Amino acid sequence: MVSSLESSVGTERKVITELPGPKSRAMQERRKNVVSAGVTNGFTIYIDRAEGAILVDIDGNHILDLGSGIAVTGVGHAVPELIEAVSNQVAAFTHTCFMVTPYESYIEVCEELAALTPGSHAKTSALFNSGAEAVENAVKVARHATGRQAVIVFDHAYHGRTNLTMALTAKNMPYKDGFGPFAGEVYRVPMSYPFIDGLSGAEAAARAIAEIEVQVGAKNVAALLIEPIQGEGGFIVPADGFLPALSKWTTDNGVVFIADEIQSGFGRTGEWFAVDHEGVIPDIVTTAKGLAGGMPLAGVTGRAEIMNSVHEGGLGGTYGGNPVAAVAALAVIRVMRERNLVQRARDLEKILLENLNSLARDVNIIGDVRGRGAMVAIELVEPGTKTPNAAAAKGIVKYCNEHGVIALACGTYGNVIRLLPPLVITDEQLADGLNVLAEAVRSVS
Ligand SMILES: *Cc1c(COP(=O)(O)O)cnc(C)c1O
Numbered sequence: 001m002v003s004s005l006e007s008s009v010g011t012e013r014k015v016i017t018e019l020p021g022p023k024s025r026a027m028q029e030r031r032k033n034v035v036s037a038g039v040t041n042g043f044t045i046y047i048d049r050a051e052g053a054i055l056v057d058i059d060g061n062h063i064l065d066l067g068s069g070i071a072v073t074g075v076g077h078a079v080p081e082l083i084e085a086v087s088n089q090v091a092a093f094t095h096t097c098f099m100v101t102p103y104e105s106y107i108e109v110c111e112e113l114a115a116l117t118p119g120s121h122a123k124t125s126a127l128f129n130s131g132a133e134a135v136e137n138a139v140k141v142a143r144h145a146t147g148r149q150a151v152i153v154f155d156h157a158y159h160g161r162t163n164l165t166m167a168l169t170a171k172n173m174p175y176k177d178g179f180g181p182f183a184g185e186v187y188r189v190p191m192s193y194p195f196i197d198g199l200s201g202a203e204a205a206a207r208a209i210a211e212i213e214v215q216v217g218a219k220n221v222a223a224l225l226i227e228p229i230q231g232e233g234g235f236i237v238p239a240d241g242f243l244p245a246l247s248k249w250t251t252d253n254g255v256v257f258i259a260d261e262i263q264s265g266f267g268r269t270g271e272w273f274a275v276d277h278e279g280v281i282p283d284i285v286t287t288a289k290g291l292a293g294g295m296p297l298a299g300v301t302g303r304a305e306i307m308n309s310v311h312e313g314g315l316g317g318t319y320g321g322n323p324v325a326a327v328a329a330l331a332v333i334r335v336m337r338e339r340n341l342v343q344r345a346r347d348l349e350k351i352l353l354e355n356l357n358s359l360a361r362d363v364n365i366i367g368d369v370r371g372r373g374a375m376v377a378i379e380l381v382e383p384g385t386k387t388p389n390a391a392a393a394k395g396i397v398k399y400c401n402e403h404g405v406i407a408l409a410c411g412t413y414g415n416v417i418r419l420l421p422p423l424v425i426t427d428e429q430l431a432d433g434l435n436v437l438a439e440a441v442r443s444v445s
Helices: 022-032 080-092 104-116 131-146 163-168 201-215 242-252 274-278 323-338 341-362 390-402 427-444
Strands: 047-051 054-057 062-065 123-128 150-154 186-189 221-226 256-260 284-287 298-303 366-372 375-380 408-410 416-419
Touching: 062 427, 080 323, 104 123, 104 298, 104 323, 123 131, 131 150, 131 163, 131 221, 131 256, 131 284, 131 298, 186 201, 201 242, 221 242, 242 256, 242 274, 323 341, 341 366, 341 375, 341 427, 375 390, 390 408, 390 416, 390 427, 416 427
Parallel strands: 150 186, 150 221, 221 256, 256 284
Antiparallel strands: 047 054, 054 062, 123 298, 284 298, 366 375, 375 416, 408 416
């Protein structure tokens, strides 16, 4: 291991070996003996330390992070406030199990979630460890509260990898293949995907609602579950009016509207939550990823009468709302407020969209540039068509990685490059990353 004392991380990308470097390559060989092949790595550099938007690998390369560990480290790496809060909590106590003997930070996180999530109605929360666990529990609550069973989900949706959330997720490979049977009473309807379907939000919502009413029946539906901006499915931003129309339909039909804000939430899109862009007020919001800056924590926050309809003891888990993760979330929220990071996400959107739209005019393989805040993507196509071009996306990621930039692919067809920089990334760092990305796009054009 490289000593963490060796040198400060600094703010610049610096590649000093071929990537992955020799020590990372040796580590990758070592892992093959003991780590399941089912768990893969996008970019096999092994990380020693990190700060802000820079990761340092065990070969001493300084890598620019445009992925934030999949939208988790929005406040950046090695945030002093987070280090202090977590260190103090580790020294005080690391675990009691909230269901056995409680502690204040759990309540404080729930107070913050009630204040930050949309709507001024009374809300209560339950805390968990992962996004998938939050989604499972949101569905449990909605079924319990309504006495109904059906759950409506969308094309391209991603909600996790547990049994119920695999059923809720759209894409077979790699998430579901051979892992069935899957949970029942899950019904999939078309998403609004303006680049592909050309429909207005109202038209796309009418199409989805018609399918629900014909194939399921409104009175059987417990919950409609949707990512307000789809993450793994391809950073699909639904047409304006789609989410409000679905929200109205759920209210009219006694259906619980669950916004899965696990990737799009916590300031990522330039509002605390992506539904805020259209004034939609969900009945339940699920949070995780950006919530606790890298500590495992997830939340289910909803209307008090829905969340409290569950019998005593019906929700919980050994580690849910762990005290170390809870104080990390409180530190994240403080840092977000003090450093105005929700506004920063809006500034980043301007830079990202301007830059990527201009790149898209120069090349013929970018079909669409879309996103909000610091959640922006390009969709790669065969020249002059809307046919997915996964090979281009793969080549772009490879080029970026080889030049010391982390960029992530996503999308049902694997043809979308998504940018999820830490919200603390500097203008200089972002410009550097976008230059490498532009070179990468040109190299595969
Ligand atoms: C990542 C993600 C999940 C699953 O979260 P995990 O913490 O990986 O279980 C669920 N929903 C969305 C929208 C996600 O992006």
